[in-house]
Amino acid sequence: MNYLAFVVRRLISLIPVLFGISLLVFFMIHLVPGDPAVTLLGSHATTSAVAELHKQLGLDHPIWRQYLTFLNHLLHGNLGESYQYKSSVTSLISQNLLPTVWLIVAGVILAVLISVPLAVWAASRRNRLADSAIRTIPLVGLGMPAFWLGIMLILLLSLKAGAFPASGFGTGTLNHVRSIILPGLTVALALVPILVRSLRASLINVLQSDYIVTARSKGLGVPRVVLGHALRNAAISSVTVLGVNIAYLIGSTLVVEKVFALNGVGFLMITAIFNRDFPIVQGVTLLFAIMVVAVNLLTDISHAALDPRVRLS
Amino acid sequence: MTVISVPGSATDTVVPTTRRRRKHNVLLIVGLTLFGLLVLAAILAPVLASHDPIQQDLANARLAPGSPGHLLGTDELGRDIYSRLLYGARIDLRVGVLAVVSPFIIGTVLGLVSGWFGGWLDTVIMRIVDVVVAFPFFVLVIALVFALGAGTGSIYVAITMVGWVAYCRIVRGEVLVAKEQEYALAARASGLPTWRILFRHLLPNVVLQAVIYSMSDIVLTILAIVTLGYLGLGVPPPTPDWGSMIQDGQQFLLTQWYLATIPGIAVVITGLALALIADGLVDRFDRR
Numbered sequence: 001m002n003y004l005a006f007v008v009r010r011l012i013s014l015i016p017v018l019f020g021i022s023l024l025v026f027f028m029i030h031l032v033p034g035d036p037a038v039t040l041l042g043s044h045a046t047t048s049a050v051a052e053l054h055k056q057l058g059l060d061h062p063i064w065r066q067y068l069t070f071l072n073h074l075l076h077g078n079l080g081e082s083y084q085y086k087s088s089v090t091s092l093i094s095q096n097l098l099p100t101v102w103l104i105v106a107g108v109i110l111a112v113l114i115s116v117p118l119a120v121w122a123a124s125r126r127n128r129l130a131d132s133a134i135r136t137i138p139l140v141g142l143g144m145p146a147f148w149l150g151i152m153l154i155l156l157l158s159l160k161a162g163a164f165p166a167s168g169f170g171t172g173t174l175n176h177v178r179s180i181i182l183p184g185l186t187v188a189l190a191l192v193p194i195l196v197r198s199l200r201a202s203l204i205n206v207l208q209s210d211y212i213v214t215a216r217s218k219g220l221g222v223p224r225v226v227l228g229h230a231l232r233n234a235a236i237s238s239v240t241v242l243g244v245n246i247a248y249l250i251g252s253t254l255v256v257e258k259v260f261a262l263n264g265v266g267f268l269m270i271t272a273i274f275n276r277d278f279p280i281v282q283g284v285t286l287l288f289a290i291m292v293v294a295v296n297l298l299t300d301i302s303h304a305a306l307d308p309r310v311r312l313s
Numbered sequence: 314m315t316v317i318s319v320p321g322s323a324t325d326t327v328v329p330t331t332r333r334r335r336k337h338n339v340l341l342i343v344g345l346t347l348f349g350l351l352v353l354a355a356i357l358a359p360v361l362a363s364h365d366p367i368q369q370d371l372a373n374a375r376l377a378p379g380s381p382g383h384l385l386g387t388d389e390l391g392r393d394i395y396s397r398l399l400y401g402a403r404i405d406l407r408v409g410v411l412a413v414v415s416p417f418i419i420g421t422v423l424g425l426v427s428g429w430f431g432g433w434l435d436t437v438i439m440r441i442v443d444v445v446v447a448f449p450f451f452v453l454v455i456a457l458v459f460a461l462g463a464g465t466g467s468i469y470v471a472i473t474m475v476g477w478v479a480y481c482r483i484v485r486g487e488v489l490v491a492k493e494q495e496y497a498l499a500a501r502a503s504g505l506p507t508w509r510i511l512f513r514h515l516l517p518n519v520v521l522q523a524v525i526y527s528m529s530d531i532v533l534t535i536l537a538i539v540t541l542g543y544l545g546l547g548v549p550p551p552t553p554d555w556g557s558m559i560q561d562g563q564q565f566l567l568t569q570w571y572l573a574t575i576p577g578i579a580v581v582i583t584g585l586a587l588a589l590i591a592d593g594l595v596d597r598f599d600r601r
Contacts, residue, residue, distance in 0.1 A: 017440070017443050140584075145536050145539050255540055288452045
C-alpha cells in the first residue's frame, strides 16, 4: 500500500473515535440520575437559575436532539458559555492555551534529554551496575505522584536554591523559559520511568540484530556501534514509544499546572471544577482528548514515513 | 533446590532459570512483605495510632517530627501526622485495591468475548476502547468524578469506566493467540458449551497477564485517588487521605517542608511495593 493511501485510511479511522469522544463528553452531565441542571448547579441552586439553565442547555428537548444541537455547536467551534466568566469557552481556552503548549513541548524535550542517555547507557552495559541502577528508576518513579514531585522540586530548586520561580508564567519570552523549566521537568520526570523502560528494551532488541553483530565483528567499538548504528534504528521505535505515552504526559500537565499556578488550560479546568463551571470542564476535557488523538495520528504517519513496513500491516 | 515444573517451560534451560527465579522470588517476597506491612498498618491503625487523627490541638500546631508524643510532628491544626498517615492508608489502600476489582472483571470478560467471537462484537468493543483511551487517564477520571460529585463512590464509578479498557486489550490479545492453540481447538471440537470453554479452559491461561497488570493498575489508581484528594475531589475532610494531607502541607512548604513531604513518601513506598510484586510475578510466572 502506498503512503498516501495509508494516511487516508488512518484519517478515515478517526471518524468513529471523534464521534465517540463527542458522545462521551456530552453524556458526562447525564451520568448522575436526576435533573442535570440541579447536578450542575448544586442542590442549593435557586429555581430560577435551574430554569434558566434548562433553557440554555435545551434540557426540555429529547436527549437525541440535545446531542445533535451539541454536535452542531461543536462543529462550529462553539463549546458553550462559561457560567462564571460569562464568555465563550472557546475564547477562554484559546487565551489559556499558550502556557499549556509550552509545558507539553518543554516536557517532551526534557523527557527525551533525560531518558535517551539513560536508556543508551543501560542497554550498552546490560546487566552491569549502571544497568541495574537505571532499572530501579521505574520501580521508584512509577509510584510518584506528579503533583508531589512538583512540590518537591519547588522546595529544592526554587525555595532552597532560588534557581527558578516557584509559580506563574512570567512575562516576556525569557521569563516564560525560566518559568516553564520546573513544571516541564516535573511532567518530564513523571514520564521518564516509563520511557527509560521501553527505550532500554527496544535498544537491547536492536543490539541483538545481525547488522550490529556484523559491525561489532568488524572491530568497531561499543560506543561507535551504539551511537552510529543502533540508536538510529532504535529512534523509529522510540518515536512510537513517545507517541503512545504522550497521553500520559498531557494528562499530568493538568495537575502540574495547578501546583505551579501556571495559567494554562489545565489550570482553567481545575479552577472551573471549584466553581462548578461545567462548560469549561467539558470543553477542556474534549480538548485534551483531541490533542491526544492528534499526537497519535502524527506518530502513526511519521512512523509510516520512517518505516515502510508499517504501511503493510 | 527443586524446580517446580511449569507446563510449557520444558524448553527452558534449567540452570540459569533456577538462578533467575530464585533472585526474583526475593523481589516477590520483599514486595509482598512490604505491601503486607502497609496493609497491616492500615488495618491496625486504631491500635497503632498515638492520637485521634481528626482531633485538633491548636496549641500544639506545626510541631516538627520527633517532638515528644508526636513521632512525625503535627499539622497546621495540631493533628498528629503519624496517626493521620495510618488512617490515610486505610482510605487510600482500600479504595485503591477495591477500585480495580470491577474494571478487572468487566475488562477480562469483554476481552474474552471480544477475542473469542471476533466479528461485529469485537469491532464495537474495540471502537469503545479506542474512544476511552483517547482521553488522558487522569483528565477523564477527574472530569468524571467532578460530574458525579466528589467522594469514594464516584471514584469507584470513574475508575471502572476508564480502567476496564486496559484489561480488555490485554486479555483480548492473549485470547487471539490462545484460541489457535491445540487445547482450545480440542475443547471446541469436543462440543463443549462456549461459556465453559471460555471460563474453564481459556480464562486460566489468559488471566495471568491481567493479574500482573493489575499490580501497576493499583499503583495508577492510588495515584489517581491521591491526585483527586489533592484537588479536593476525594474523601471529604476531615477524614485523612494522603493527597489532601499534601495539599494542606503545600502552603507551609517554606517553614514546615515535612508536612507535604511525608505523605508523598508513603505513596512512593506503596508504589515500590506493588512494582516489586509485579516484577516478581513477571519473572516467576511469565514464560515468554
